[in-house]
Amino acid sequence: MWWALGFGWMLFTYDHHGTPLLFWLTLAFLATDVFFLALRIILYIFLSAAFCFCLPCIIVFMHYINSQERASEAEISSLPKYRYEVSNGDVGQPDNRACRMIPMGTNGQDFSTERVLRIENADCCICLCQYEDGEQLLLLPCDHHFHSTCIVKWLMLKATCPLCKVLVAPNE
Numbered sequence: 001m002w003w004a005l006g007f008g009w010m011l012f013t014y015d016h017h018g019t020p021l022l023f024w025l026t027l028a029f030l031a032t033d034v035f036f037l038a039l040r041i042i043l044y045i046f047l048s049a050a051f052c053f054c055l056p057c058i059i060v061f062m063h064y065i066n067s068q069e070r071a072s073e074a075e076i077s078s079l080p081k082y083r084y085e086v087s088n089g090d091v092g093q094p095d096n097r098a099c100r101m102i103p104m105g106t107n108g109q110d111f112s113t114e115r116v117l118r119i120e121n122a123d124c125c126i127c128l129c130q131y132e133d134g135e136q137l138l139l140l141p142c143d144h145h146f147h148s149t150c151i152v153k154w155l156m157l158k159a160t161c162p163l164c165k166v167l168v169a170p171n172e
């Protein structure tokens, strides 16, 4: 407000015939001020317009990049599913328990080989929980296994194994 008042006073009421140099110098400073103010306003308008028009493009671009990185539904559903099963071993020796991965079958493919797990390997490296009897597991091509729910969430973000970074669908 003071700036506008001073500006008005300089232009319309100040008697500059006595001190012409001071008058023109002040006027030059004011003109520079006005110039930069206008420049700032134009820049703001330009940036807001760029933000409004480019944001949808950026969102689409990010979405595209993300869809390149994550695994597709078909890739996820083609992974072999297993059911984790624990059968009790010798009485008093929990380490002797046989932990097995029983194949549950996948779309048109036969993964009929049952796998035996050591108890120390029977945990999910995503949630760090030990597998419980009856839980559903997914096996990746790199031979790493995880809880089905945990690895599906991961693969929706990135199509690689969280442990060894091998691609889930290397052919594509």
Ligand SMILES: [Zn+2]
Binding pocket: 124, 125, 126, 127, 128, 129, 146, 147, 150
């Ligand atoms: Zn898990």
Ligand SMILES: [Zn+2]
Binding pocket: 140, 142, 143, 144, 161, 162, 163, 164, 165, 166
């Ligand atoms: Zn792996």
